[in-house]
Amino acid sequence: MxxxxxxxxxxxxxxxxxxxxxxxxxxxxxxxxxxxxxxxxxxxxxxxxxxxxxxxxxxxxxxxxxxxxxxxxxxxxxxxxxAGAAYVEHDDVVRRVQPVMNDLSDKLGETIHLARLDGHEIVYLATCPSRHSLAVVSKPGRRLPCWATGLGKAILAHRPWPEVDALLPATLTPRTENSLTSREALRDELTTVARRGHAVDEQESTLGLRCFALPLRFGGAVHEALSCSVPIVRLDPAREAAILTALHAARDRLDAEA
CATH class of the missing domain: 1.10.10.10 (Winged helix-like DNA-binding domain superfamily/Winged helix DNA-binding domain)
Known part of the structure; x- marks a missing residue:
């Protein structure tokens, strides 16, 4: 025609x-x-x-x-x-990661998140809520600025800085007093994340909450990340080490199943 x-x-x-x-x-x-x-x-x-x-x-x-x-x-x-529920239900990454998230949730008892980068925001795709009464949960579909979250920083750290700089808005609006608001500070932070292998949200998106996040690689590029969010009142060095060990084991399992 x-x-x-x-x-x-x-x-x-x-x-x-x-x-x-x-x-x-x-x-x-x-x-x-x-x-x-x-x-x-x-x-x-x-x-x-x-x-x-x-x-x-x-x-x-x-x-x-x-x-x-x-x-x-x-x-x-x-x-x-x-429509949103249908998107998540049929998403291949969610299907693959959900069983691992369930096991992480059972092991740690804390809030587990899976998120994807969309422009300069991260979008929560799946959540396993904490079994504790004191918890902050971001439901699937919620969006947050990538520079103010561990999930976002874990993803950004695996991209060249010019690409990151291009997707960021002109102003990095803070969510809390701890949020990074300068490009120079964010670039330094991403360098640290890439070297360390995981990202930390130090009360940058929510006061009183620390988040540990690892990037996930499906098909080469990093678009998603997995995290564990914990109120800082429940954290000590031993607990943080246990959380990071569990997150790394979860990612190793996903890599092995790929």
Missing amino acids: AEPDGSRDGGRVRSVKSADRTIALLEYLSAAEAPRSLREVTESLAIPRASAYALLVTLVRTGWVELTENGSNYRLGIRALR
Whole structure:
């Protein structure tokens, strides 16, 4: 079938504005800490009010977006949850790592995470929660800045600095008072991580929490990392050594099963 005139630009298929806006809106709502109003949507995404309203109405009708109880704000709907769950359920890396995570969780009793780098953020793919009452758990789908997490630093340390520098935003916004905020400090930290073989989040993403992370290599490049997060009140040198030993054993098992 012949393509309509003007359907290509420079050898590439042109994007569809309505599709671009739909994706931008869903990503905006997924990153929002709370439901957003129509005004916030139009101002944040620079979409005309009438277009934004029509798009929101369509997404509400199809279940991708929901209205809050007061009927004036918008949040992601049940279909977005289903799509995200389907992605994780069918992800090959999650399938391979999940049994190892389960064993790590049984052995250590602490929170175990698997995450993947996406742009300048890490996305949590799977979690085994701690059996302790004092724990911080990041649920699958949550995003955090790569420079403020052990998981992110474990992945970045296996990439050349020019590549890392290119994917970072202009400003490294801190999550806590311990977050790295300068490129020079981050570059030095990644050099240390690469030499040491593991990354440590020293209360950089959450106060009171230390995270130990190891990079995972599937198919050559490093896109994912495995971590164990522990409140610092439960840590001492012997406990840290046991956690790192268990993480290395878990990665060795994954390498052996590859």
